Amino acid sequence: MANNTQKLATGSFNKLKEAFAKLSEEKNRLDAEHFRIASLIRNAEFDARLGATQNMAKKRRVIAVDFDGTLAKSRSDGLAGDPVKPMVDRVKRWHAQGKEVVIFTSRLDTWDGLSSIKYWLRENGLPDLKITNKKTGDIEEFWDNRAIRVEDSTGVICPCCDKSRDKNSPSIDFTTDC
Numbered sequence: 001m002a003n004n005t006q007k008l009a010t011g012s013f014n015k016l017k018e019a020f021a022k023l024s025e026e027k028n029r030l031d032a033e034h035f036r037i038a039s040l041i042r043n044a045e046f047d048a049r050l051g052a053t054q055n056m057a058k059k060r061r062v063i064a065v066d067f068d069g070t071l072a073k074s075r076s077d078g079l080a081g082d083p084v085k086p087m088v089d090r091v092k093r094w095h096a097q098g099k100e101v102v103i104f105t106s107r108l109d110t111w112d113g114l115s116s117i118k119y120w121l122r123e124n125g126l127p128d129l130k131i132t133n134k135k136t137g138d139i140e141e142f143w144d145n146r147a148i149r150v151e152d153s154t155g156v157i158c159p160c161c162d163k164s165r166d167k168n169s170p171s172i173d174f175t176t177d178c
Contacts, residue, residue, distance in 0.1 A: 062136070064104035065091060066144035067117060071103065074145075080120045087143070088124055095127050104142065108133040 065071050071088065073081030094101050103121075107113035108131065117131050149158035 060100060060138045062100045062102055062139045063094060063141045063143065064102050064132075064135075064139045066142070066146070067103050067105035067107060069145040070143055072120065080116055083124045088126065091126060091129075095129075101129055102139070103129050103131040104133065104135075104139075104144070105131065106133055 065087065068074055068081070071084060071091065073084055075081040091101050103117060105113070105117065107117060114131055118128065121127070121129060148161045150156065151158065
């Protein structure tokens with residue numbers, strides 16, 4: 001009887017050993033499958049981030065150019081001034097390169113602002129550019145004779161801009177070395 005019990009125990013042990021080996025193989029297979037799926041997910045997330053980055057690169061990028069004092073010479077009588085040739089040439093070059101340029105001006109607050117600027121653009125050989133007084137998220141550069149640059153999210157004035165302005169007598173007529 002002890003011999004039968006020993007055979008029965010050995011047989012049970014061998015069956016448990018075989019079952020454990022099968023479970024171990026299944027665990028290894030599932031681990032490999034888990035690794036494969038995790039890799040696919042990481043690759044998909046990377047591809048999604050890469051796609052988003054590439055789409056951002058394709059996103060519309062706009063250059064905003066101020067009108068009075070930047071594109072046209074400043075005048076005290078409110079009329080549009082003569083062209084500032086280097087800026088006019090720059091805007092023409094950007095347009096020829098396919099860059100989107102908008103005129104950013106407060107003149108749109110006047111009743112004849114839009115028509116007078118459109119006329120000025122035509123008279124000075126510039127294309128029919130969009131004219132706005134609204135700052136939008138797609139504007140990546142502002143070209144303006146009256147700007148004081150502030151460091152992003154800090155409120156700190158650019159050292160060159162700060163050095164160039166007269167703090168005792170604020171004026172719109174200053175230039176920077178930035």
